[in-house]
Amino acid sequence: MTSPPQGAATPQEDSLDLAALLRESHALEVIEALDRELVGLAPVKTRIQEIAALLVVERARAQLGIAGDQPPSLHMSFTGNPGTGKTTVALRMAEILHHLGYVRKGHLVSVTRDDLVGQYIGHTAPKTREVIKRAMGGVLFIDEAYYLYKPENERDYGQESIEILLQVMENNRDDLVVILAGYKDRMDTFFRSNPGLSSRIAHHIDFPDYAPQELFAIAQIMLERMRYRLSGEASAALLEYIELRRGRPHFANARSIRNALDRARLRQAKRLFAAGGAGVSRDALMTIEAADIRASRLFHDAAAEGAA
Amino acid sequence: MTTHTGIRITQGQFSFLPDLTDAQIKAQIAYALKQGYALNIEYTDDPHPRNVYWEMFGMPMFDLKDPAGILMEVNNCRKTFPNHYVRMTGFDSSRGWETPRMSFIVNRPKHEPGFGLVREEGQGRSVRYTITSYAAQKPEGERY
Numbered sequence: 314m315t316s317p318p319q320g321a322a323t324p325q326e327d328s329l330d331l332a333a334l335l336r337e338s339h340a341l342e343v344i345e346a347l348d349r350e351l352v353g354l355a356p357v358k359t360r361i362q363e364i365a366a367l368l369v370v371e372r373a374r375a376q377l378g379i380a381g382d383q384p385p386s387l388h389m390s391f392t393g394n395p396g397t398g399k400t401t402v403a404l405r406m407a408e409i410l411h412h413l414g415y416v417r418k419g420h421l422v423s424v425t426r427d428d429l430v431g432q433y434i435g436h437t438a439p440k441t442r443e444v445i446k447r448a449m450g451g452v453l454f455i456d457e458a459y460y461l462y463k464p465e466n467e468r469d470y471g472q473e474s475i476e477i478l479l480q481v482m483e484n485n486r487d488d489l490v491v492i493l494a495g496y497k498d499r500m501d502t503f504f505r506s507n508p509g510l511s512s513r514i515a516h517h518i519d520f521p522d523y524a525p526q527e528l529f530a531i532a533q534i535m536l537e538r539m540r541y542r543l544s545g546e547a548s549a550a551l552l553e554y555i556e557l558r559r560g561r562p563h564f565a566n567a568r569s570i571r572n573a574l575d576r577a578r579l580r581q582a583k584r585l586f587a588a589g590g591a592g593v594s595r596d597a598l599m600t601i602e603a604a605d606i607r608a609s610r611l612f613h614d615a616a617a618e619g620a621a
Numbered sequence: 622m623t624t625h626t627g628i629r630i631t632q633g634q635f636s637f638l639p640d641l642t643d644a645q646i647k648a649q650i651a652y653a654l655k656q657g658y659a660l661n662i663e664y665t666d667d668p669h670p671r672n673v674y675w676e677m678f679g680m681p682m683f684d685l686k687d688p689a690g691i692l693m694e695v696n697n698c699r700k701t702f703p704n705h706y707v708r709m710t711g712f713d714s715s716r717g718w719e720t721p722r723m724s725f726i727v728n729r730p731k732h733e734p735g736f737g738l739v740r741e742e743g744q745g746r747s748v749r750y751t752i753t754s755y756a757a758q759k760p761e762g763e764r765y
Contacts, residue, residue, distance in 0.1 A: 418686045439679075446694065450687025488689040 340412035353527040368413040386515045391494040393520025396566030399494045407452040418450035426460040429474045437470040458493035459503035546603035580605040628735045633724040650688035658711030666764040704730045704765040730765035
């Protein structure tokens with residue numbers, strides 16, 4: 314097969330180079346960055362690659378004049394535990410869809426119930442429309458979407474907002490992409506009570522929890538961005554910390570790790586002051602020692618439990 | 622303001638042209654957004670050229686990025702007031718301008734009776750001229 318230059322083909326030609334089309338869209342760079350910067354999340358990455366492939370094929374079909382009359386539906390739902398990267402991926406998704414030419418502007422409008430649902434009769438519809446108008450040409454990200462529907466209150470205005478969303482998701486498919494996000498179990502209940510919404514969402518993507526090794530890798534990426542590094546013993550201590558923290562209530566995956574690192578930075582600063590603070594080397598300012606991590610309350614609790 | 626051959630009111634941009642299609646309106650909105658104007662939609666049933674106070678349809682749209690949302694609002698307004706004049710205005714808020722920079726009619730009544738010339742006798746043999754809209758002689762709401 315002779316591939317045409319830059320993948321651009323005149324309508325008369327009968328073959329196209331898909332790889333060149335993908336290169337041309339620059340979406341590959343975003344996907345690669347996603348692969349590099351986000352640890353784990355294999356099912357999510359697979360689905361994003363599938364969507365990217367679909368859109369490239371769709372574009373190729375359009376160039377050959379065999380595009381269908383309906384663009385593919387790309388509304389999505391992200392479910393998963395706290396701190397599994399739902400918002401981060403949504404932000405990247407807007408970028409990818411923009412590069413692939415599915416949305417025109419590629420901005421992300423992130424809203425919660427407060428932004429959509431009004432406080433008195435007749436307030437909800439204009440409020441929801443306002444948000445939808447703002448999101449057009451980009452991605453509308455509704456965080457904790459299950460709050461939109463309150464089954465215990467029949468007169469809750471959330472239902473009205475859902476109905477408007479449904480209508481827009483159906484009619485303005487090429488104007489915006491709606492992404493709903495929330496915790497798995499509550500989203501399941503939400504979708505059960507709103508079957509119309511569930512069936513209009515083509516992609517239900519589940520974000521798995523991170524394995525300890527993945528959390529450690531995330532911690533290293535975070536530290537690199539903060540321009541810190543772990544000493545040898547500190548790495549071991551952090552791994553131990555992750556194991557302990559995972560068993561605790563309110564564990565929020567990557568978010569918990571970030572908080573732990575922030576606290577370790579506090580302790581490092583305190584330690585440097587306690588050591589006199591004069592003549593601190595560049596190395597000392599950048600290194601987090603095992604003691605900074607082992608000072609966590611978690612280790613004391615674990616020790617106390619072991620002793621008891 | 623002139624009422625030219627087809628008796629169509631000509632105010633603002635593009636008013637000597639045939640009515641803009643939705644795609645053309647969208648392109649104009651896209652241009653306005655690129656310039657950073659805040660767009661708003663206004664309607665009236667009193668199109669006298671000196672009537673600068675048209676009613677506003679909804680809020681001015683400050684933070685929109687894409688023309689599709691604005692076109693949706695234009696169509697809402699057309700549906701609500703199918704027999705009124707509707708115009709889009711692009712307001713430039715930058716220092717030194719602070720004024721509408723573009724304005725064009727996107728909807729007009731099916732039948733536009735136009736304006737009549739009124740001659741008023743003044744002192745001596747002087748004559749003062751003015752115009753009056755045939756439609757605006759009826760009460761508000763029944764004009765078109």
